[in-house]
Amino acid sequence: EVAYDGVDQDCDGSDLVDVDGDGHDAVEAGGDDCDDEDAETYAGAPEVAYDGVDQDCDGSDLVDVDGDGHDAVEAGGDDCDDEDSAVHPGTAEVCDGFDNNCDGVVDTDAEDRQTFFSDSDGDGFGDPAQPVETCQLQDGIVGDNTDCDDSNAAVHPGGSEICNGTDDDCDGDIDEGVLLTFYADADGDGFGDAGDMVEACSAPAGFVADGTDCNDADQSIYPGALEWANGQDDDCNGDVDEGVYFRSCAEMLQYLPAAPSGTYTIEPDAAPSPFEVRCDMETDGGGWTLLSSLVNDLNRRWTSLEVLTDASAFGVLGSYEEQDFKSPAHKLLPITDLLVRTEQYAFGFRGIIAGESFGDFIQLGWPDGCNTEWYVSGADYVENLTEEQAKVFGLILRAWDDNASCFPSGNENAAVTFTTQECCWTMGLANCPSCYPTWDDYDQSLLLIDRIVPGACTPGAYPCNDLGYLNVGTPCYEYTCKTHRAEIWGR
Secondary structure, rough: OOOOOOOOOOOOOOOOOOOOOOOOOOOOOOOOOOOOOOOOOOOOOOOOOOOOOOOOOOOOOOOOOOOOOEEEEHOOOOOOOOOOOOOOOOOOOOOOOOOOOOOOOOOOOOOOOEEEEEEEOHHHHHHHHOOEEEEEOOOEEEEEOOOOOOOOOOOOOOOOEEEEOOOOOOOOOOOOOOOOOEEEOOOOOOOOOEEEEEEEOOOOOOEEEEOOOOOOOOOOOOOOOOOOOOOOOOOOOOOOOOOOOOOHOOHHHHOOOOOOOEEEEEEEOOOOOOEEEEEEOOOOHEEEEOOOOOOOOOOOOOOOOHHHHHOOEEEHHHHOOOEEEEEOOHHOOOOOOOEOOOOOOOEOOOOOOOEEHHHHHHHOOOOOOEEEEOOOOOOOOEEOOHHHHHHOEEEEEEEEOOEEEEOOOHHHHHHEEEEEOOOEEEEEEEEOOOOHHHHHHOEEEEEEHHHEEEEEEOOOOOOOOOOOOOOOOOOOHHHHHHHHEEEEEEE
């Protein structure tokens, strides 16, 4: 038979023949072989999917390759992976990174999906604010969600904390363990107040690294500063005025207004070394330094101009009320005010000495002969004396009396005179050595208070003082008429 030539050569009633010998006649002549020139093509032949040939002559190059009952989507079917029988519509979605149920979404319905987190900075720690639902790790996602800054690879749990204002190790604290402590330096001396501090990476304005200032309100007070006598710890070593001293009780009171009366150490400018003195911090505003005391104890020491003016010292400070005492301050301490205190009364003069020691004042003002010129008349300050009694007092050196020559050779004289008698009696400090016999054992002749009786006289007509007063009380040369002691204080 010559197939399909319009002649039935073998007289079998057909122009058809199984040309390819596959046992199936061509469809052109009513058979089921759709390609009778290819023995591989016939109805029921194995289909080779997607090769462009319809091997089984079913009108399609498609077949359910994986045998899952669903044809491939490439040829109009619904199997999105016709090479995997587990993948087709209706199957259970599993977490494997594939679209198992062919719904177009990978792993959407998988029960075992996991939550991962974006790791944008690649430090191995994820951003808890950026979760990613997936079945397995992929680039850019991690299982950890403890990164507190996913834009900085240096910031993550366990990172090295550095002083930068950032929580580098993500523990909730910023710069812990690496912050520096700085202290407020209000006075700008370079040393800060330990009680006013901040922690920071660098010193804020007005703060310093040193916190050892003991007074941050005074620029002159700081560790290592010069210590000087002012009642303060200038060098911040815990000691006040160590190795330095006030020059006088008055200077001490200036810096220590609450300082009580008592014994202190001072060092006037002219002093070769410090020494102890008695300070009166109360009388007439305070600030008085004890210079000396003249005590009528039958043991005279104030017997010459030299004793009154030189740098010698004698007596015991703690016994100045009972025996003669001369402090180095008598010669070394510059003063302007003078105070005399007895056991009964006190009187004082302000501004009568020109900033020199009492010893120098006597020496520089000592006259060649008897003196009738008062330095001052009337006391500026008194205790236990009446206003009228205060007017009797004045100050004169080597006062003249009319029945004896001047101190030290004459009678009844005192080297430093505070009151005079109308006739001949001067009363004060340092009686003459060859005086009235009963005076020989006494260092001063200040009268007991009831012997001080003001009397009016012609002002400036010596022995009347310039206020017009002298003493008219009954003269007395006996010890019983005189005070026991005369303390000399300067300020």
